[in-house]
Structures are given as structure tokens and as C-alpha cells.
Amino acid sequence: MELDNLYQEIILEHYKHPRNHGAVTNADVIINGKNPFCGDEIVLSLKVKDNIVTEVAFEGHGCAISQASASVMTEQIKGKSLQEAKQLFEQFTKMVKGEGDVDTENMDELAAFQGVCDYPTRVKCALLSWNALKKALEGNQK
Amino acid sequence: MELDNLYQEIILEHYKHPRNHGAVTNADVIINGKNPFCGDEIVLSLKVKDNIVTEVAFEGHGCAISQASASVMTEQIKGKSLQEAKQLFEQFTKMVKGEGDVDTENMDELAAFQGVCDYPTRVKCALLSWNALKKALEGNQK
Amino acid sequence: MSGAETILKSKNRITIDNVREQFPFFQQPQNRGLIYLDSAATAQRPQQVLDAWQEFNVLYNANSHRGAYKIAERATDEYERARAKVADFIGAASPEEIVFVRGATEAVNFAAYGWGLHNLKAGDEIIITEMEHHSNLIPWQMAAQKTGAVLKFVGFDETGMLNMPQFYDLLSPKTRLITVTHMSNVLGTIPDLAAIIKAAHATGALVLVDGAQSVPHIPVNVVELDADFYVFSGHKVLGPMGSGALYARREILEKMEPVFFGGSMISDVDYTHSTWNDIPWKFEAGTQNLPGAIGLGAAIDFINKIGIGNIHRHDRDLTDYALAGMQGIKDLRIYGPMHNRGPVISFSLGAIHPHDLATFLDSRNIAIRSGHHCAKLIMKRLRVPATARASFYLYNTKSEIDEFIHNLENAREYFSKWN
């Protein structure tokens, strides 16, 4: 059944058991991500040291896609440089928007979101946490 | 030429030589008539005694139809009772709007405006002074 | 089944198929099989409405009230005729009491700016309910902030019924306005407006009724209702997007300040001051959406042909049918009353997030809405971030509801592997 392309095992697994759920203590950056049209919300907190994301966590509420995406994201960017995180943001965004071929080799579990591009209504769910991350990387913190 | 049905001799005559043009001194009622959409304006002043319109005059600016209509109107209502004036208002309105047959027998020169009903854009011109009169009759003076 | 459903119970038995045929949306190959259950967000439009729009544009497109030629006169006439149709449809005493607007949101804003800012003062109170759409809440927050007036909230219980004792408690000589929905777009609740308006008027308060959800589904008569303001959107009542109406009683409109300023709303203009045209035009600054208003008039013609009473019955029957079916689904929770309610049903299904549920149904070609439905106060009170919502209108059928319910069962099963 095609819907399984969207709701992949990995996604369900992360939805049920979100990783890095909560808030980083003494975070360097706390960013609020929000989709005002549907009401989904995420709060992302990060610790950055020497240009490396050393700690990251998320809280909030939303659908399986947005929650799983946040969970996978935190796992994938932890330990990465800000530069690498930005690169992943770009790759991931391109992939879920279906904008051309994306090399998913270095993307690990992020590749599980490939099916999202066939569900345009859900692209913004998959991107909720990533857009918050982007704001964080741009130093747009509050 | 059909346009002549609108611009009848009588109308041209009144446009060129408006009767009762100016203002009644010590008027009982002064009413401002205005078509805000096109800018035509008329000021009607009346003296009423024992329920009879004893004096009436108009000032303002506008097209041939509105000016001639005001001029003819003043002639026709002078000396008439308020009741008769109201009746004329109703007959005249019905006629220029083309709402059913109107007996033009007692209408004298007012009948010259019969052609207006074929020119819906000009109905409001013909009615400008009459609508002011109606307001005056309703005691809506200012 | 569907072919046999009769929407018009009286003599000439218009069937649901007859009705659907007149909606080109459902006739497109791309939309075949689509079960559209989101009419509370926006309704589909009958051919007659599309034709009216088209006819304006190809035959007599001109600016109204300004032209000195035939098609401009026709444009003006048809626009004003549409106003008269709206007045008739909601039982207004005269067409001049109808201001054309973009929709219910703009209408409430006009009332909040044009009446609110000029009539409210510090300490005055506005009674509002916790079930209002943002469009009938935030304009009053603005008016309250600017004038020092205070908002007082009437809550609702678990079945979605307004807390009437609380309303009577809140009502006081300080109350200047009660602003209340005629039908909740989340809960389907139809508040007891007769009681509210009677009590309000007894204390000298005015009442604004948000008819965005009611006008499409129930016969409305603003004079019988004794509403002071009444607002609705054209696009929810089969008319074009960008159309709608603000009704207010003549005395109120006459005293109300214009909100937007510009062409066509003036009487005279000088360098620093201007004066206003008569009602309703003083509220209609600049070029209006003429074919929008004329299309709304055509929508009303269409509804009148079928009969709003018949539509009301049809929608109510569908709602009862859907409620009955949905109650049979395990873990399905319905928000709102089970009787005497509008054809809009908010619900949740187990722990499935409404967006996921909507995506599942979308993959089955069933369009429902999920989210906060522009009613965050309701979400707060229900303690949920979002709900799923299905809503019905005259073109929906019982077999569509069967499909919907069947697929709710499927969704439950599909997502059950998540537990």
C-alpha cells in the first residue's frame, strides 16, 4: 500500500519512541518552530561548542511526520559541525520537496522521509524542525 | 435620430433658460440634492404656506437633463399643494424609470422627460431635483 | 442509494443527483470519486454561480456607479440587485442595510473598527464565547485593547453547549456588546440566540451574530432574530470567494464610521476633510468585487430554487446519519452536541494525530480538515492541539458518509500497528 511509502517503519519507530525529547539544560540556542496554519509546534534547544552541535533536544506536539522528523534530525545533527548541519538541511529540504535527485548516501535514517515528496500537504510537517534548526544556525535565536 | 427622444426641445429650452434659478429668500426649506458618484449637485429652496408651495428655486450644476428637470419641476410644483407635489413626484419617478404606463395628461412639460426611461444612465440625473424635493416634503430639511 | 436520496421533499422531488450535476467541480474527471467533506472551510459552487461571474466579465464588465454608458449601468444594476437578494435572503428590512465585504472576517472587522472603536470605552464589557472563530475574537481583542473595554468569556461544557447560566451572570449594565456565533465551526453547536438576544436587549446591549456557518445551512431572518449585526461569507454559501456581507440595523449603520476610505464612498471631498455617501456605500471604498457580489446573488437564487428549508433537512439528516455511524467506531471521540447541531463534526480517533488521519483519508480520496480550525480557544478548552473535522453540504450523500465511516475503520486498523 502506497501510504507505507510515507509512513515508513523508521518514522513510526521514532514517532513512538522519540529520541532527544525534552530540553537541553543551559542551551545556547532555543528556537520555536511553528506552523501557524495547522498549529504544530516544536521547541528546539541546542548546545554548540567549537562550531559543533554537542547537544540537541526537542519538545512540542504535532503529527507523526513532524515528530519523527524532529527525532531523526536531532540524532543526525548531534556531533556534526554547523556547516555539516546546514548541508543536511539543504539536502533534506531538497529531498522532501522533490526538487531534483538527492544523493541519500550520507543521510542515514533521514532517507526514510523520501516518500514525503509525494505528499505535498506533509512537506511542511517534515520541515518544521529543520526550519527551526535553520533559524538557529542563522543565529536567529530568541 | 433617437437621441432626440432624450434631448427634446423643451428640455434644451429649459437647460438654456432655466426658470426659477437662484434661491428663495427666507426659504422654509433648503435641501441639498447630490449624486456623489457623478458629482452633480442641486440646492432647492422652498416657501410653503398653508400647505401650498408658494415659492421655489434651485441652484447647482449638472448636465442638461438634471438642470432642465429641476427647472421644469420648479415651474410645475409652484402653486401646488404638498400633496399634489408628492403625486407628481411619484408619477414622474415612475415615468422616467419606465415602471409601467403613466398617465401624462396632468404632467404638462414634465412629459418631455418620457424619453429618459430608455437611457438608464440618465435616470438619476432626471431625478436629482425630484429626490431633493421628496426629502423636503418629508420634512427632512437642514 | 445516493440516486434515491431526495433533497426536496415537496412536490417536484429534486434528487441529490440532480443537485450534484449542477456542480461542475464534481463532474471533472480529476475529481471523480472525490468525497469532499470540507464545506465548512469553503463550499463548492454551482454552474449558475460560475456563469454569473463569467457573464459579468464577458458581457458587461465595467466599473459600477461611475459609468456614463450602458454596460456600466448594467454592472451597477446587477450589483445592487445582488444586494437586494442578500437582504431578502437573511430577512433584512432593506438592501441599504447590507454592506458587501470580502467575507465574514472583514465584516467583523468593520463592526469592530466602525462601531467598536467609536462606541466602546474603558470599563465597558463585551461578552464573547470560548467557541468563537478567530475572526470573531481577535477583532474584539483589538477593539478592547484600543478602548479599554474588557472581554468576558462564556464557556461551554463537554457536550459543546454554551454555559448559559454563566452568560446571564456576566450580563450587566456594563455590557455593550455580545458577539456570538450562530453555529460553531468546530463543535457544530447552535447557541440559543433567541434567549441571548432577548436578555442582551433587555440590558441595552447590542448583539453581533457570526453567521459564517449558519447562513449556508439554516433559514435566517435577522429581523425575527432581532440581531443588531449579522455577518457571513459568500464562499461558504455557494458564492464566489471574495464575497460576503455585513448586515446591521439602519440606525447602527448610519451612525457607524466608515472603515476604509477612497473612491465612491464620499459625499464631498476637500483638502483636509471629507464627508460620506449614504449607507451602504459609505462602507464600500474603491472598486468592489462586483462579479463576486453578483455571483453571491446567483448562489442565493440557486438556494432559493431548492429551498433553504430542504437544504437544512438534508444536512441535518446527513449529520444524524454520520453521528450514528461514527459512534460505532472504537476510540472515536466526537466533540460537540449530538442533537440540534450543524453539519460539522469534529472528532479524534484514538491517538492518531488528526493530520495523519487526514492524510490517510486523503489517500482514499476523502477530503477532511485537521488542525485548530481557527479556534484555538476551543482547542485549549478541549485540551487538544488539533481535531479532525468533517462537514457536509447539500451535494453530499449518505453513501459518501458510508465510505467515510468505512475508511475511519480502515484508518484505525492501519494506525493500530503503531501501538
Place this chain on the structure above:
Amino acid sequence: MSGAETILKSKNRITIDNVREQFPFFQQPQNRGLIYLDSAATAQRPQQVLDAWQEFNVLYNANSHRGAYKIAERATDEYERARAKVADFIGAASPEEIVFVRGATEAVNFAAYGWGLHNLKAGDEIIITEMEHHSNLIPWQMAAQKTGAVLKFVGFDETGMLNMPQFYDLLSPKTRLITVTHMSNVLGTIPDLAAIIKAAHATGALVLVDGAQSVPHIPVNVVELDADFYVFSGHKVLGPMGSGALYARREILEKMEPVFFGGSMISDVDYTHSTWNDIPWKFEAGTQNLPGAIGLGAAIDFINKIGIGNIHRHDRDLTDYALAGMQGIKDLRIYGPMHNRGPVISFSLGAIHPHDLATFLDSRNIAIRSGHHCAKLIMKRLRVPATARASFYLYNTKSEIDEFIHNLENAREYFSKWN
């Protein structure tokens, strides 16, 4: 003659006939022979625009930004794509700087409420011209009255040229805003915006440009122009009625207050306070006129296909041709400059009242406008209660202008018996 007129002078030579064919309005039997010279009031619409509107309604009508299903997503996408088209068309730096509105009037009001009321204070000055349309005058009267700011008027001479020395005189550190038309809807004047904006910015004032008449006819680039606000109406640029845009620089929009409140413009909502969505959505409360905006996008596609530069040349040629012909008519007086001006010509003919003249031409199937054209300050300065006005657009032809001029002669003769 008309068949040979080339609108596109470059390679693929689109003729005026090719263009006219695409406007169903001119193809209707009822409108055959109608010479429409009132495009400054509202333009006719090409098939492509009507199709876009229709397609929205029959294929993917749904409310934007709210749906959880495919057609709602498409509605949202197409709406936002239309925004990007508008941004491109007027050279805005990004689509978020475009707020969809009903038309130029609403756009100016948004600026007056959202920026004016929050940025003007007693003693501040707004420089405005005597040739503004009411829609770019009365909102500023309102803002001035509410804030204590003062309006300063720049006049114009007998040829309709702005009094630039007076402008420079008026400009001072007190000036907070200059609000000026890009093309007068009465005189056709195209003020020297480059000079005005440069001087304004040198003193720290902002500039709002009313592009209602310019956007249809001349290439506009708001960034090159360095305008702070720019407004226009969709219906004058081949788009549907009920569409239009407010452009403002990002920093301005971000700081500007929303004007209307309701659904879709919020970030969060609580009982007494709410917070706003990002630009541009914070200005778009409630259901928008989606097919209006999408139709405007289609109009822009149509114009881009022909080329706004080509349209500009065509309109200018027609205007020069008409001015030359009209100057040959005895007792005809033209208001406004004779060169470098827009395709809108106001005039009077002897003592004939403009309404009578318009009726005469209407009886010859020629549609012109008569009246104050929502510019009473111009009428005051010209010392006339009204003028007649003819305006041209891409579908008009020289032979239509020949007809028009011929009938002006006829009118002179017809009414001459009145003397």
C-alpha cells in the same frame, strides 16, 4: 487599418487583432462594435484570466493554508505562485513583500492604518499632491486627523505638471511620508518619481506610490524606483475585480501592524492577546479571494507574453494619435500634459456637459467616462465640476480612435443647436 497595427514590434509580430481575439468581451455579439475607452476605470480581461478563475473553481476549489488534502495544497500553491508572479512583475525583492488586497484603495488604507497610525505623530507632515485619486487622499486625511499629522499639498500647473519647486519647498525634516501617484487617472501626468524619491530619502521620509494607473501601462520596478510602498489594483491590469497588491519593503512590512484580524493571520491566540504570523500572511485575515489572486497571476503571464514594453509603446502611440486628432476639434480642451503621459485623456468640449457628451457617445456605442473621476481636488483646481475622459489599453485601435474623434465632431454639431 486595425488589422495591420502591430503591438509587438519585435520578431513575432503579434497584431492587435491577435490580441483582441483573446478578449471574450469583444467577441460577444452584444458587444460587437462597442468602442471601450474606459480601461482606466476597469480593464477587460483575456480568456486566460477567466480560465484561471474557472479552473480554480471547477478543479481545485478549497481553502488555502488550511487543508490536509491534495486540492487544498494545490489551491495554496497556486495562490503563493501568483504572489511570486506579482513580485516579479513589479520587481520586488521577494514574494513576502507582496500582500494581496482587494485593490489599490484597500492597499492605501492598509498603509494608512498599519503604518500611518503607528508612525505619525502631531506635527509630522505628509506631502501629497492635488492630483491624487480619493483613494490615495482620504486615508491620509483620516491618518492625519487621528495622529495630528499635517497634509501638505503639491499643486500642478495648467499643463498638469506637478509644481516641483513647491515640492522641494515643502520637503523638510518634518516630512514623514510623500504619497504620490505614478500616473494621474485624470490628467495622465507621470510625476518625476525618481527626483521625488531621491529627495524624500535624503530627508529620511518614506514614499508611497499609487501605481493603480501605471502598472497596466509602464514597466515598473519598485527596487529601481526605490519606492517604500507601492500599490495597485488587479482589475485595471487585466486581472479579476477583487484582486490587487500592497508592496512594501520587508523591514517596513515586518514592523507594520496588521489591520484586519482573524483566521490565518495569527501565530498564537490567547483570551485577550494574540500574536501574528509572518509577513505577508499577517495582513491577510480570513479567507482570501484565491481565484482573484490566481487570476491576477494569469493576467501577468498574459502581459509578460506580449511584453509590457510593447504594451507601453502601443498605448503611447494611441495616446499621441488621439491627442493629435482631438487637438483638431474646435472648442475641445484637453486637461493635462501633451507629452510623456499616460493613455488617459480628460477633456471638455465647448459648453457641453460631460454627462451629455458621454450619453451622445454611448448612443454611438462608444464608452467613455464623465464625472469627477474620484479626484475632486483636481476638479476644484481646474474649476470644473466634471470632465469627460477617454482611456486606452492594449486592445484599442487607431480606427477606434478615428471613430471616437469623428463622433466628437458629431457631438459638437449635435449640441451646437443648443447655442
